[in-house]
Amino acid sequence: MDQNLKDYIKATTNLYGVIHKAKFLEIYNSQNKEQISVEDFSSHEYILYNCFASIQGDHLVRVSIIQETLRPTLKIQKGKPHFVPDREELLKYTDKDYFEDTGEFKELQRFLKSFFLIRKKAVEFSKQIRRFCWSFVTFHSQMGYYWAQHRFNIKNRAKAQEFLFLLTNLRYNTRAWEHNGHTLNELQNVVSKREIERLLSYGLEENYFPVINRPGR
Known part of the structure; x- marks a missing residue:
C-alpha cells in the first residue's frame, strides 16, 4: 500500500x-x-x-x-x-491533532487563560475540549470524565454561564464526525432545530455541569 x-x-x-x-x-x-x-x-x-x-x-x-x-x-x-x-x-488531517484555527477556539482559550492560575493547564484543557467536540455521541461522557479527573470547578455563576456560552459556540464551529466533517453551523439549513438540540444534549445526564471554583481561591 x-x-x-x-x-x-x-x-x-x-x-x-x-x-x-x-x-x-x-x-x-x-x-x-x-x-x-x-x-x-x-x-x-x-x-x-x-x-x-x-x-x-x-x-x-x-x-x-x-x-x-x-x-x-x-x-x-x-x-x-x-x-x-x-x-x-x-x-x-493525517495529523490526528490537526484542527482549523478558529476564532471560537481562541475565545475559549483566552477565557481559560484568564481563569486558571496555571497557563499550561488552561492551554491543555482548551485543546482537550476541542478534541471532545469531534464527536457529539461521546462529548458529554468524555467531558464529565476529564472534568472529574482534573477537578475543574467554577463557583461564580456568571463565569459558569460565560464558559457554557463559549463551549457551545465552539461546538457549533468545530468539524464533527457525525456531520461528515461539517460544522454544526454549516449544516443549520440541513439539520432541524430539534435535531440540533438533541445533538447538543446527546448523552447528557442530570447534574452534569459541576459547581466550579477558581483553582487556588
Missing part, C-alpha cells in the same frame, strides 16, 4: 471518523491521477491498523471509535453531505 493511500486513509478517518468505502474511493480518485479500486486497500487490514483505522463492513473506521458508538455515529451521519476540502487541506 503506497504512502499516499495511507495518508488518505488517515486523513479521512480523522476528519469523518467513519467513511463508507465508496465515498473514500470517490474522494481519493477525484484528487489523484492514479485511480484505485476497493481491492487496493480492503485486503490490507494489518496496514490499516498502522493508519489508526480498521475496516468494519463497508466502512473505514477510526480506531478510537468503539463498536458501541459506531452505530449511532452512522445513524446521525445519514443523509448529510460530506465536507471535502482540497487535497492540501485534507492531508493536514
Whole structure:
C-alpha cells in the first residue's frame, strides 16, 4: 500500500471518523491521477491498523471509535453531505491533532487563560475540549470524565454561564464526525432545530455541569 493511500486513509478517518468505502474511493480518485479500486486497500487490514483505522463492513473506521458508538455515529451521519476540502487541506488531517484555527477556539482559550492560575493547564484543557467536540455521541461522557479527573470547578455563576456560552459556540464551529466533517453551523439549513438540540444534549445526564471554583481561591 503506497504512502499516499495511507495518508488518505488517515486523513479521512480523522476528519469523518467513519467513511463508507465508496465515498473514500470517490474522494481519493477525484484528487489523484492514479485511480484505485476497493481491492487496493480492503485486503490490507494489518496496514490499516498502522493508519489508526480498521475496516468494519463497508466502512473505514477510526480506531478510537468503539463498536458501541459506531452505530449511532452512522445513524446521525445519514443523509448529510460530506465536507471535502482540497487535497492540501485534507492531508493536514493525517495529523490526528490537526484542527482549523478558529476564532471560537481562541475565545475559549483566552477565557481559560484568564481563569486558571496555571497557563499550561488552561492551554491543555482548551485543546482537550476541542478534541471532545469531534464527536457529539461521546462529548458529554468524555467531558464529565476529564472534568472529574482534573477537578475543574467554577463557583461564580456568571463565569459558569460565560464558559457554557463559549463551549457551545465552539461546538457549533468545530468539524464533527457525525456531520461528515461539517460544522454544526454549516449544516443549520440541513439539520432541524430539534435535531440540533438533541445533538447538543446527546448523552447528557442530570447534574452534569459541576459547581466550579477558581483553582487556588
